[in-house]
Amino acid sequence: MTNTITTKFTDEYKQQAPQYSELLFDIATKCKPKTTLRVSKAKEVTESYFKHTGEAMDAESLEILADMILMDELLDTHPDKMTRKEYPIMSDSQQEERYSGEVDFEWASNVGTNHVDYTISTRDNLRKRRIFVGSK
Structure with missing residues (x-):
């Protein structure tokens, strides 16, 4: 400089x-x-x-x-x-x-360490899963 x-x-x-x-x-x-x-x-x-x-x-x-x-x-x-x-x-x-790789804490709080989602499945939860994880 x-x-x-x-x-x-x-x-x-x-x-x-x-x-x-x-x-x-x-x-x-x-x-x-x-x-x-x-x-x-x-x-x-x-x-x-x-x-x-x-x-x-x-x-x-x-x-x-x-x-x-x-x-x-x-x-x-x-x-x-x-x-x-x-x-x-x-x-x-x-x-x-x-x-971009992080998920909402509220959604992640229902997932166990074995990567299983323990939330009772409803249409809304499936939509959230598709949005956050990208699965179909």
């Missing part, structure tokens, strides 16, 4: 904050700097913004900066990531994939 990016905000600071954040994110994705440098750049931009405006950056800009800092963790697509790392962070796509 370069040291020449300006962190001075003008009167149009509300439009500049997302632009600076996206610029830093783009540079970070291309250059792949160390995490400490990404943290220092994000801190520099947020402190400069606060010094100029007296208020915190908007949520969108802060989220972009957070994604830039956590880039290594979010780009790790290894399928065994959750067991390899002590505190893994899932990306949005990994979170969607994980939740």
Whole structure:
């Protein structure tokens, strides 16, 4: 990452904050700097913004900066990531994939450890089974 990016905000600071954040994110994705440098750049931009405006950056800009800092963790697509790392962070796509295989707790509470559903069968229960398990 370069040291020449300006962190001075003008009167149009509300439009500049997302632009600076996206610029830093783009540079970070291309250059792949160390995490400490990404943290220092994000801190520099947020402190400069606060010094100029007296208020915190908007949520969108802060989220972009957070994604830039956590880039290594979010780009790790290894399928065994959750067991390899002590505190893994899932990306949005990994979170969607994980939740797609989960079933409703109310429905799962009636299924034994032997995978037998002990609910009294009615049309409604069969419909739920088809929805959650995908069986016919």
